[in-house]
Amino acid sequence: MCDSSSLYAGWKKKECEWKNKEVESESKIQKLQQKVSQLKEAAAWSCSWDFHRSHYIYAGLQNGTLMVFDMCQTVKPVESLNGLSSNPIHTILSFSQKNTNRPRPVLTASSIGLSLWNDDCREERPTLVPESADEGVCISLACSPNGDDIVATYRPKIDMSTEVTPTQPSANSSPISGQVTQGSHVLFKRAAGSNFLQKSGSMYANVSDIHLPRSAIVGSENQNRFFAFGDEATNEVTLQGLPSFSTSQRFKLKKHPLRDIKYTVAMNRGLITCLSDDILQVFSRRQG
Structure with a gap:
């Protein structure tokens, strides 16, 4: 027959084991919650196919991280x-590289400006494109297929130190649609045979103070190139010739805001497709 002291010691040992298991379980739950929280905080904001490797995808995250995925193995990201x-x-823009022996460049845009990544040297940090951080808050980026012409769109930086006097909102104002402000389009040219980008010109633009607009560069390598963007003040898609930014054509949008804009050639015609929330409009570019 066991004495009471032995029973008590055995019970205390079991109690200690249960508490240790509870602590381990709580620790595992906390770690899992932290991972879930990190994933939530690092939501994907952008994506792009790799120009040279059709099974590779880039994803730009909310925390400034660039993820590289291989569609042939989707268990985890490559980098x-x-x-x-x-x-x-x-x-994110992955553009062509005529010399396949050179590093594959990837260009990304965030509010601080343009970053150029070397996908083949993964231990290196990206480099900030000179002059791309001096124009304001970068809100859009468009690039020609070969990467020779690049246009970044900016809106002014907000001076948080400036005291703002509250005003009564008007009946027509909407906090969702935002306000139109004067920003700029800045053209960067890629130097021949390199990935060095240099500012080549700029133009004032009507941009939203809250939306991230979409834009595109229209025209092939052997044609005159045009910059297509949504004008926030006129609710039009405007085509401007590069590098002068002179207006060539305007197309009226049926709905605001413009969510995306793409360019393609079909039946020997240049077609500009514009997507709003529930409307897709197709415009034909005037040749010449």
Whole structure:
């Protein structure tokens, strides 16, 4: 017959084991919650196919990280590359490289400006494109297929130190649609045989103070190129010739805001497709 002290010691031992298991379980739950929280915080803001490898995809995250995925093995990303800031990557562009022996460049845009990544040297940090951080808050990026012409769109930086006097909102104002402000389009040219980008010109633009607009560069390598963007003040898609930014054509949109804009050639015609929330409009570009 066991004495009471032995029973008590055995019970205390079991109680201690149960508490240890509870602590381990709580620790595992906390770690899992932290991982879930990190995933939620690092939502994807942009994506792009790799120009040279059709099974590779880039994803720009909310925390400024660039993820590289291989569609042939989807268990985990191939690479997770840290950016220059923790600001969301809102645009990714992978452009062609005529010399396949050279590093494959990937261009991304966040509010701080343009970052150029070397996908073949993954231990290197991206480099900030000179002059791309001096124009304001970068909100859009468009690139020609070969990467020679690049247009970034900016809106003014907000001076948080400036005291703002509250005003009564008008009956027509909407906090969702935002306000039109004067920003700029900036043209960057890629130097021949390199990935060096240099500012080549700029133009004032009507942009939204809250939306991230979409834009595109129209025209093939052997044609005159045009920059297509949505004008927030006129609710039109405007075509401007490059590098002068002179207006060539305007197309009226049926709905605001413009969510996406693409260019393609079909039946020997240049077609510009514009997507709003529930409307897709197709415009034909005038030749010449």
